[in-house]
Amino acid sequence: MPALVRPAMKVIKSPKAGKKTKRFKCSGCRATLEVGGKDLKFQADPRDGNAYSFTCPECKQDTWIAADLIPQAMRPAARG
Numbered sequence: 517m518p519a520l521v522r523p524a525m526k527v528i529k530s531p532k533a534g535k536k537t538k539r540f541k542c543s544g545c546r547a548t549l550e551v552g553g554k555d556l557k558f559q560a561d562p563r564d565g566n567a568y569s570f571t572c573p574e575c576k577q578d579t580w581i582a583a584d585l586i587p588q589a590m591r592p593a594a595r596g
Contacts, residue, residue, distance in 0.1 A: 535587055540570070544577030553592045558583075 537552045549572065556568040559580065566583040568591070583591075 536590055538587060538590060540579065540581060542572040542575060542577060543579040544572055545575040547572060547574045549573075553590045556586065556590075556592055558592065 537550050539548055540551050541548055549570070551570050555570045557570070559567045559569050561567060567580045568583060568586050569578045569580045571578050
């Protein structure tokens with residue numbers, strides 16, 4: 517009797533891959549922006565907790581996002 521051949525499994529979405537972008541709203545003009553790790557600037561704040569900021573290309577205003585809301589895979593590499 518021939519061996520049963522299974523079709524190759526295909527991964528549709530993997531939690532290991534990690535997203536490199538995320539959508540945020542600008543706090544100034546409310547534009548919806550696709551923000552990547554290269555757009556983020558780390559902001560150390562011992563009072564309220566660390567954050568990342570990005571500058572809106574439409575209105576040029578900075579938007580601050582709590583560091584906990586930025587996926588680990590998307591965070592820029594530490595500089596030093």
